[in-house]
Amino acid sequence: MKKISRTLLIFFVTLILLLTVFVSAIYVLSNSRMGQTFAVNPTPIPKFISKEDLTEGKRLYQSRGCGDCHDVDGSGKTFISDPAIGTISGANLTAGIGGILRDRSDEELAIAIRHGVGKNGRALIFMPSTDFQGMTNEDIGKLVSYLRSMPSIDKEQGEINPGPLGRFLFLIGEIPILVSAEQIIHETNHLQNLKPTVSLEYGKYVAATCTGCHGMKLVGGPIQGAPPEWPPAQNITKVGLSQYTETTFIQSIRTGKRPDGSEMKFPMPWQSLAKLTDIELKALWMYLQSI
Known part of the structure; x- marks a missing residue:
């Protein structure tokens, strides 16, 4: 009986030591990357007062x-x-x-x-x-x-x-x-301006706002860094939006309600996206339908 107890004790002590080493390694490696510095050349930014x-x-x-x-x-x-x-x-x-x-x-x-x-x-x-x-x-x-x-x-x-x-x-x-x-590629030359139009180019520009939750390919899935209770983001490509039309898509963003009457739940920030203009939403719809 004493031999079994000793074996279990050694097992648990070893397990704790391994976990300690593992967690310590995670913190050392992540701190190293989080503490990085990046050289970025400043770009002149226009000032507005009106x-x-x-x-x-x-x-x-x-x-x-x-x-x-x-x-x-x-x-x-x-x-x-x-x-x-x-x-x-x-x-x-x-x-x-x-x-x-x-x-x-x-x-x-x-x-x-x-x-x-x-x-x-x-x-x-x-x-x-x-x-x-x-x-x-x-x-x-x-x-x-x-x-x-x-x-x-x-x-x-x-x-x-x-x-x-x-x-x-x-x-x-x-x-x-x-x-x-x-x-991010830090040597990028940033655009001076982009005229708001119902176009694929402008739709792609607006869609960048969606990538944080829906992913760079906008196919949805688990949201980066979200607690486990957060639902996954929806696929918002043409396939994922097959039940929508341009009209119902815009209406859903404006009201927070899908075509079937169900409500968009947190963390979908529809209240923020409702501030998008009609041109932005139409361009966004056009771009999403092209994917």
């Missing part, structure tokens, strides 16, 4: 889902809080105490948005820049100008601490968004 342009900047902030992580007032919020995945909070985007606008130029903000790279070249954690890397200089300028027009809010940065499962999934390639800067 009421019309600032209103468009606000619409871009809302329709591109910025408030999902940074809150409606730009002060930031904790949007993932899970012991395994981790705690992830969006930055305070205002000029208040704790806000990043106090010491960032427009060009640095553009790099953060499109490249996932922060101050001193450090990689930003869980910044979905792959969604925004193609934004034109004009749209970035209107968005940044709107941020600078927002009221200052004193609020310190919330916690950013990826958990063991989140780090492990990152290391095996399941959550690349954890360090999106690794996925």
Whole structure:
């Protein structure tokens, strides 16, 4: 009996040691990649001051889902809080105490948005820049100008601490968004402007907003970094949208209700996407139907 107890004790001690080594390795490797620096050449960003342009900047902030992580007032919020995945909070985007606008130029903000790279070249954690890397200089300028027009809010940065499962999934390639800067070609020449038209080119531009949840090929599946209780994202290619027409697709985005009357549930950000213009939605539909 004593021999069996000793064997079990040795087994459990060995198991604990192996798990400790495994978890330690996960943290060492993930910290190494999360601490990377990237050299990005700044691109001149146009400034906007007219009421019309600032209103468009606000619409871009809302329709591109910025408030999902940074809150409606730009002060930031904790949007993932899970012991395994981790705690992830969006930055305070205002000029208040704790806000990043106090010491960032427009060009640095553009790099953060499109490249996932922060101050001193450090990689930003869980910044979905792959969604925004193609934004034109004009749209970035209107968005940044709107941020600078927002009221200052004193609020310190919330916690950013990826958990063991989140780090492990990152290391095996399941959550690349954890360090999106690794996925982006930083030598890209950004478009100055892109005229909104009902076209495949413009539809592809708008569809970039959807890639964070629906994947780069927009075929859906588990959402990167999401807690296990979140449902998978829908396939939004032509196959996945076979029950929709252009009219019902636009109506669903505007109302949050599918053609069969069922409601789009969290985390589908239909309230944000409802801010897309008719041209954007028609172009988006055209592009999705082409896939």
